[in-house]
Amino acid sequence: MRLTSKHHYLDHNATSPVADSVNDWISKGDFFFGNANSRHSSGQKSQKIINTTKNLLLKKISHLQGESNLFFHSGATEGINTIVKGFWEAHPNGLFLFSEIDHKLCFALSNWGEKKSFKSQFFGVNEDGSPDLEGLEKLLDSNKNRPILLNYLWANNETGVIWDQSLLNDLKAKHQGLVIHVDAAQSIGKIEFPFKHEQCIDFATYSGHKFGAFKGVGWTYTRSIEFPGLIEGGGDQGLRGGTPNTEGIYSIYLALEELEKKIDFVHLDNVYHKIQSSLQALEPLIKCYGCTGQGGNTLLLSHPRINSDIQIAAFDMAGIQLSAGSACSSGSSLPNHVARALGASTDEAKRVIRLSWDYRIKNSEVEEIIDIFKNVWAKF
Numbered sequence: 001m002r003l004t005s006k007h008h009y010l011d012h013n014a015t016s017p018v019a020d021s022v023n024d025w026i027s028k029g030d031f032f033f034g035n036a037n038s039r040h041s042s043g044q045k046s047q048k049i050i051n052t053t054k055n056l057l058l059k060k061i062s063h064l065q066g067e068s069n070l071f072f073h074s075g076a077t078e079g080i081n082t083i084v085k086g087f088w089e090a091h092p093n094g095l096f097l098f099s100e101i102d103h104k105l106c107f108a109l110s111n112w113g114e115k116k117s118f119k120s121q122f123f124g125v126n127e128d129g130s131p132d133l134e135g136l137e138k139l140l141d142s143n144k145n146r147p148i149l150l151n152y153l154w155a156n157n158e159t160g161v162i163w164d165q166s167l168l169n170d171l172k173a174k175h176q177g178l179v180i181h182v183d184a185a186q187s188i189g190k191i192e193f194p195f196k197h198e199q200c201i202d203f204a205t206y207s208g209h210k211f212g213a214f215k216g217v218g219w220t221y222t223r224s225i226e227f228p229g230l231i232e233g234g235g236d237q238g239l240r241g242g243t244p245n246t247e248g249i250y251s252i253y254l255a256l257e258e259l260e261k262k263i264d265f266v267h268l269d270n271v272y273h274k275i276q277s278s279l280q281a282l283e284p285l286i287k288c289y290g291c292t293g294q295g296g297n298t299l300l301l302s303h304p305r306i307n308s309d310i311q312i313a314a315f316d317m318a319g320i321q322l323s324a325g326s327a328c329s330s331g332s333s334l335p336n337h338v339a340r341a342l343g344a345s346t347d348e349a350k351r352v353i354r355l356s357w358d359y360r361i362k363n364s365e366v367e368e369i370i371d372i373f374k375n376v377w378a379k380f
């Protein structure tokens, strides 16, 4: 996406610019100032916006309409903290399972739990970025007698690889008491509509700013609301205290409606193949992680010579904004943990760049982006 006359923005998996409809609405200044918990008409207007958004999300992302529910929060980090800490509170002997290519927040939660004697473990992945099901099954079998919460990433933030949710039905049937949370923070804009959560999913968490809504707002879908909330203070069915972020919630409504109208998955795939093949032709020794020809919006590449930090600075000066992986590891020179898990050596993982775009990218931009790559890489 062309953000200014100078820059192509290729860091959509970190965060996306707001959707046009959100921009238009902000510029009108037509905000919902009433507290949705107030009984007067301004408060009720806010409540109505929240209910409308909630209904839209339940319709779009859940096929368990009668049974399902959701609560809003500040984004996936809070949502996942709520589910994992709530699980440990309810089951102090419970095991939190996540994969070695999950978002760094899962590793942070695991470290937090360890200090409180809560148990967690990660399972491995295959070189194509899919989950190592055999390894996961073994872990489930050897922990049969304890409650287990499995965190299952739907679309990977570093590679864009999509995990098949239908595999979960079998796992759930075999392992009684298994609770499944899907980290769906990156899924909107990557998974074709209509969204189909598998019947066995207990929770799924989303962030608005990944698809054109505001930062600081997200939601978690729940099959049942019988779990402890993290933030006390009443609020959303007692699950999340605090005055609801009505503006943020409305931005989700607008951004989602716009994305569904405008997104063209064939175009996204064409852009993917064009960029991947052109960059591979420019530099045949680049390695691509999780690239199985799947298409999508994300490429994770390792250059044979140039370190990530140098590339990020050089591309920024030349007019492309990209990253070395998830936002929390950019700014540090740590090797990308997802590339490592997918077979990169430590050095290769230090030379990784991630390109991620969204439905707004134009073919004319793609040509300009490839030209810039040609010029920047030729300098090293």
Ligand SMILES: Cc1ncc(COP(=O)(O)O)c(C=O)c1O
Pocket: 013, 014, 074, 075, 076, 077, 078, 103, 105, 153, 155, 156, 157, 183, 185, 186, 207, 209, 326, 327
């Ligand atoms: C897969 C995944 N999960 C969780 C998060 C955390 O989302 P947020 O920063 O919106 O809280 C991110 C953000 O990059 C993500 O990519």
